Amino acid sequence: MGVDLTDLVPEHETTLVDLNGKVIAIDAFNTLYQFLSIIRQMDGTPLVDDKGEVTSHLSGIIYRVTNLVEQGIKPVFVYDGKPPVLKAETIKARREVREAARQMYEAARAAGSAEAYKYAQASTSINAQIIKDSKELLGYMGMPFLIAPSEGEAQAAYMVQKGAADFVGSQDYDSLLFGAPRMVRNVTITGRRKIPRRGVYVDVKPQIVELKEVLETLEVTREQLIDMGILVGTDFNPGIYKVGPKTALKLVKKHPDMRAILDELGQDIENYQEIREFFLHPPTTDDYSIKWGRPEPEKIRHFLCDEHNFSPERVDKVIERLDRAVSETGKQKTLSAWF
């Protein structure tokens, strides 16, 4: 998906408990994508209701968000708005990759192949119905959300800059390029995650990344970090062949600007100036209000059980937890109080 700066940025492992009272501006699309990708049957089939509508993300949201609230975390979900024109090529390329994966999935599933799951994951896509349903459920749960003018990560980064949120929550590092002072990864995925090739599991813990520390450690400016991202590849350009995070770091330190880097490589990057400008000054808005509310149990129950075939027993149990968690947090006479 986004910019890959793994192994280069200093991360600090934390726990959900340590994020108590913090407001996390969560990249909604990133989260939906993860739920849709992960919550599947062994043959790759996603959870669906009797109308054939995908419900994997609804399961992910109700359980995961309840978990966060139980830890005293205050999530606000930031959805992507209108995709920038710069992203058009990437969107088209991804659609083609997904379509190819979908065909491989159909074939693998028909053949009962073990490969089906991996192709199903690669064919994960988000449609209007999925977005609509996710907002409806968040609303009934009392969780605030907003739609960014453009990229969700950019708006979330802006909200942390402004102090409206403490962290951006995402798996991607893009928000750092957008100037987010702080971000936290692995907040919507936790526990044990399987390593693809081998059958082993590793613990995934939330990780805090501080922009200031990243820049100081790498001894680069934010502009140079953006150039590194562009060299490696972003949502707006494919990146240069064989240039990973380490090579990118060397290149930005060796040369005064991107022009010199590209001259050495004998390559070019389409829309370089526009992409750099987009990361430095993305469209954002102050026109939003973040307000947490009480969950509406009967609305949640009707939406999940009556409309989407969830088990009433399971739903009642999780509603009970959510309600209790919200009441508890609301009682605290601290700055982190719920309302």
Place this chain on the structure above:
DNA sequence: CATTTTGA
């Protein structure tokens, strides 16, 4: 993702 069922 989380819960429930299983089998060593």
Place this chain on the structure above:
DNA sequence: TCAAAATGG
């Protein structure tokens, strides 16, 4: 009893 596997929708 408890980690692994299966199910959930």
